[in-house]
Amino acid sequence: VTGGLLWQLGAVEAAAAVRDGSVTPVDLLASALERIDAVEPTLRAFVEVDRDGAARDAAELSREAEAGALRGPLHGVPVAIKDIFDVVGLPTRCGSPVYDGAPPAAADAAVVARLREAGALIVGKTVTHELACGVYSAPTRNPWDPALCCGGSSGGSGAAVAAGAVAGATGSDTGGSIRIPSALCGIVGIKPTYDLLSRQGVAALAWTLDTVGPLARSVEDAALMLEAMLGAPARARVGTVWPIPAVELAGLVIGVPADGILTLVEPPVAAAFDAFRAQLERAGARVVAVSIPELEETLPIEFAIVMAEAASYHEAALRLDDPPISDGIRTLFRAGAVLPARDYLLAQRLRAGICRALDRCFEDNALDALCAPTLPLAGYGHDDTTLLVDGAEEAIADGTVRTTAPFNLTGSPVVSLPAGLTDAGLPVGVQFVGRAFDDARLVAIAAAYEGVRDSGALDAAHPIRRQTL
Amino acid sequence: VSDRPAEEEQAVRDQVAAIADGLARAGERIDVTAEEPASAFLPERVER
Numbered sequence: 306v307t308g309g310l311l312w313q314l315g316a317v318e319a320a321a322a323v324r325d326g327s328v329t330p331v332d333l334l335a336s337a338l339e340r341i342d343a344v345e346p347t348l349r350a351f352v353e354v355d356r357d358g359a360a361r362d363a364a365e366l367s368r369e370a371e372a373g374a375l376r377g378p379l380h381g382v383p384v385a386i387k388d389i390f391d392v393v394g395l396p397t398r399c400g401s402p403v404y405d406g407a408p409p410a411a412a413d414a415a416v417v418a419r420l421r422e423a424g425a426l427i428v429g430k431t432v433t434h435e436l437a438c439g440v441y442s443a444p445t446r447n448p449w450d451p452a453l454c455c456g457g458s459s460g461g462s463g464a465a466v467a468a469g470a471v472a473g474a475t476g477s478d479t480g481g482s483i484r485i486p487s488a489l490c491g492i493v494g495i496k497p498t499y500d501l502l503s504r505q506g507v508a509a510l511a512w513t514l515d516t517v518g519p520l521a522r523s524v525e526d527a528a529l530m531l532e533a534m535l536g537a538p539a540r541a542r543v544g545t546v547w548p549i550p551a552v553e554l555a556g557l558v559i560g561v562p563a564d565g566i567l568t569l570v571e572p573p574v575a576a577a578f579d580a581f582r583a584q585l586e587r588a589g590a591r592v593v594a595v596s597i598p599e600l601e602e603t604l605p606i607e608f609a610i611v612m613a614e615a616a617s618y619h620e621a622a623l624r625l626d627d628p629p630i631s632d633g634i635r636t637l638f639r640a641g642a643v644l645p646a647r648d649y650l651l652a653q654r655l656r657a658g659i660c661r662a663l664d665r666c667f668e669d670n671a672l673d674a675l676c677a678p679t680l681p682l683a684g685y686g687h688d689d690t691t692l693l694v695d696g697a698e699e700a701i702a703d704g705t706v707r708t709t710a711p712f713n714l715t716g717s718p719v720v721s722l723p724a725g726l727t728d729a730g731l732p733v734g735v736q737f738v739g740r741a742f743d744d745a746r747l748v749a750i751a752a753a754y755e756g757v758r759d760s761g762a763l764d765a766a767h768p769i770r771r772q773t774l
Numbered sequence: 775v776s777d778r779p780a781e782e783e784q785a786v787r788d789q790v791a792a793i794a795d796g797l798a799r800a801g802e803r804i805d806v807t808a809e810e811p812a813s814a815f816l817p818e819r820v821e822r
Contacts, residue, residue, distance in 0.1 A: 598803070602800035605796025606800060608793060609797060612793070635782075636786055636789055640786045645794075653811035654812070657806070657810060
């Protein structure tokens with residue numbers, strides 16, 4: 306990859322190229338902006354491209370690189386930030402008119418500051434679904450097929466990374482909002498253990514569920530981003546995430562769901578998951594079918610917690626005569642404002658029961674990881690509202706969260722990555738779920754799978770390989 | 775609340791009722807007798 310195609314470099318490759326002096330951060334930025342100019346009219350993944358700020362930073366990072374003074378492992382790597390994270394000098398708009406006229410942030414969110422300390426070059430802010438509460442992220446389109454949406458709520462981040470506009474991006478995940486766009490856009494998303502990364506300077510949806518994390522093109526790139534986002538105490542707690550420790554799939558015990566909500570998926574997703582499972586077995590992993598009936602109760606628990614906490618967070622906006630919030634979200638939040646305390650507390654107690662059930666499953670089966678399809682479907686349009694599984698219609702807003710939210714309730718670390726393609730040529734995501742604070746080992750297991758994955762067709766079809774979208 | 779359009783009021787009531795029903799059903803399948811709210815069972819907090 307040379308010259309005008311530098312945007313095709315992943316985060317690890319781009320950082321290595323800066324380190325060995327073969328490219329400069331100014332070169333990387335120029336190429337990223339060229340790519341953004343080429344794809345953004347179609348994708349609309351960005352709320353704002355900070356050309357001036359990025360140019361200043363790139364010049365400074367280039368001077369430092371030339372002097373051999375690298376800030377850290379992301380020196381000069383172009384990244385984007387979901388527009389619910391504060392970035393100094395830019396407003397945080399959260400995809401909502403509630404934040405119209407928001408002043409420029411006075412400081413970076415904690416994880417944004419850490420990315421900068423590691424040398425990341427912040428190019429701009431990406432589209433979020435309104436108030437980080439939804440799975441469409443209009444107007445952003447999916448780079449695999451612009452007729453489809455990119456998921457949400459971190460949809461702009463997913464589309465920007467998949468298209469090669471940036472090497473990595475931040476996202477947040479309350480019920481699946483990192484993993485959903487990652488799966489639909491054929492990239493990697495990591496939802497770390499709950500509370501491992503600081504949420505300081507990040508707008509909330511639901512405090513006891515919200516988790517921030519990276520989206521990138523490969524497990525290694527996402528791991529590098531995560532490593533940079535960790536504070537020292539968190540790093541001491543989980544160990545080194547990147548460089549990724551070596552793990553062999555042979556001998557690992559991987560759980561797959563035998564029944565229930567994690568298995569209710571459309572046929573193309575089921576076929577891709579079967580192939581994924583067979584690949585794990587060929588690599589020597591012992592795949593065991595597990596059943597966790599408590600997960601069936603996920604949705605009312607998830608929604609009760611989200612609506613009550615979001616109603617509290619957005620209380621001031623909800624008190625306005627005509628809150629500038631879309632109908633569905635406003636109804637959800639207003640319901641949260643009048644949800645009885647006993648129901649909220651029951652939801653949190655039921656959630657504790659689900660945590661216990663997942664722990665038991667890991668314990669009883671000696672699991673190294675649990676794997677499941679990330680989503681029940683491989684793609685949907687902005688106007689689609691339902692999916693069909695086993696003849697039953699389900700709202701996309703429920704169906705997408707059904708497979709991801711169980712692990713928000715449990716606070717488990719999860720890595721979503723593409724496992725293959727449907728016959729229609731869309732990526733299918735699988736998620737690796739680990740025990741709390743086992744993030745480093747989970748990332749290593751996901752990377753080991755990525756290493757044996759039959760990636761030929763996936764790589765060939767990836768939008769990163771296409772000059773135009 | 776009373777000056778909100780009636781449809782939205784009904785939607786809010788329906789939403790609350792649906793959640794209460796869902797939680798009640800979940801409570802029949804998950805025994806919470808011994809459970810404290812989840813924050814006590816979530817991964818231990820780290821100084822981030």
